[in-house]
Amino acid sequence: MSENEPLLSVRNVEKHFPVTAGLFKRQVGAVKAVDGISFDVFKGETLGLVGESGCGKSTTGRLVTRLLEPTGGAIDFEGRDITHLSQGKLRPLRRDMQMIFQDPYSSLNPRHTVGAIVGAPFRIQGVKTDNGVKKAVQEILELVGLNPEHYNRYPHEFSGGQRQRIGIARTLALKPKLIIADEPVSALDVSIQAQVVNLLEDLQKELDLTYVVIAHDLSVVRHISDRVAVMYLGKIVEIAERKRLYSSPMHPYTNALLSAVPVPDPKARKERERIRLKGDVPSPLNPPPACRFHTRCWKAQEICKTVEPPLESLASGHSVACHFPENAPVAATADTAGKD
């Protein structure tokens, strides 16, 4: 694998959950949780995946780690197609790709000690250690800032932030290359969030990790990400380098999201242009045709309802799926009617 090849490559991945009705469970519709997304993740970087609840970002995380199987598209990990690999073939690959879960209360088995939880990867994957599993576990516990003597304690004896550290320790056991963090700090207090985010950053430097951080908190994503992808209703609407996204977002939805971030300073708040989106997010059972966002977009035109805007790169490293992007470097939308 060359230096320029992405560690993880997601191409047009779809996940449709069938909706059945009737005695014989006929499929009458589908929840299009993820409806054709593509992105790459390169070694050593952190890709942030943001969007509101229900946009499909958690599903994306589970698709990438193959806890779910895509109903369409392809996923490549380290150059290898893992889209429809059997669980047996996936097993050795799982050592390189791990997931941090959102809920520190339910992601740890209450009947297992911390030592058992963090040591489970060694047991499950049959990995031999030099000095025994216990020593290895205690090293990792120290690495994430926990007292290694708490090896025999149970999850309920720890606070939420510490439990999340235990979850992080578990993912590090087998020295993975890629870590998908599914809302790693959403369930924590703000001050603890900062601690855990800093821990993740330190670990990335120390262990040369690659992250995909799924979150709905834009400030957390801004802090930790190198690039950010914005999702809406199962599709990626914009991907950009972090600074570019926050300073000159192109997609109207991104604009609305950023304007909704609370600003502590009352004066600055008055000066900020607050965009209010009308209506609710449409149901993924029946997403709007063409551009998913046109039902709530203040710039929507006829073409937005008929032609789906492709995710294309309008500036280096900055892709957006919109017929009328803002802050666009050129008037790139003049000929959209002639495309596809």
Place this chain on the structure above:
Amino acid sequence: MTAPLDVSGSAQEARPESVLTGAGKAVQGRSLSRIAWMRLRRDKVALAGGITVILLVLIAIFSTPIINLIGHPPLEFHQDQIDQSTLLPKGDFGGMSGEYLLGVEPVNGRDIFSRIVAGAWISLLIGILATLVSVVIGTVMGVIAGYYGGWADQIIGRLMDVFLAFPLLVFAIALAGVIPDKGFGLEGNGLRIAMLVFIIGFFSWPSIGRIVRGQTLSLREREFVDAARSLGARNGYILFREILPNLMAPILVYATLLIPTNILFEAALSFLGVGINPPTPTWGGMLSEAVRFYTLPHFVLFPGLAIFITVLAFNLFGDGLRDAFDPRAH
């Protein structure tokens, strides 16, 4: 299961032991079982029930030495205690005395105390073994239905409905009536006990099965199962190391609450004459024989009390167990 006890900050406190003894000494954690045990110890009623259960079990296990020490053989007739004209015991209170602690039975003068003690052994043996059978069947069925879902769940669900709708007592009476004298390498009362254990246990499994299925369904969706899967764990590992340990508490609680039901079932069958054959003493059998002499209540009183105390003790203890494991249940 319970949401966690949030003992926040405790892990960061300075712990004197570790300071004095230095690194390497592991701190012992408090498992959920230990916490439940500590809660149970504070529940006086449950403790009373538990101690009674232990006493009953001890009496049952040591029934033979106890009878040899302070009673007369349960099958031995003592016609000298019976007034032959009325067929009732000569002494007061149904013949209670220092020698016959709970009196004697009418007509044949058998020692009630030793018959009660011997009956304890039968009732508890059948009650507990039948519950064991139910727990094994119910757990296997419940876990399969809850974990795999789909048509396995449908089939097992319908099976449970069928078993629950079954006219249990009628079927048990019919079946118990046709038990042969010899079979499966056992004979006589040994065979009858085995068959009763099987019948009672085989028909009580849906109650455990439903609980286990419900718990498994909710456990299956917990993130630690996803975490195990994302590490590459196979279904076997998940079932035995992730899900089953979390099932232990509800299984223990509902098994403890199932035992008195099964004891009552056996008493009912013996009362109707299709349980253990006389003259072997059983509480239900003694009740059925004593009903004729209802004018002198103590013949009915002692076996009735024995059943009542046993069932009450198990129920109180089982309730206490349930509260100890899940204090938020009510």
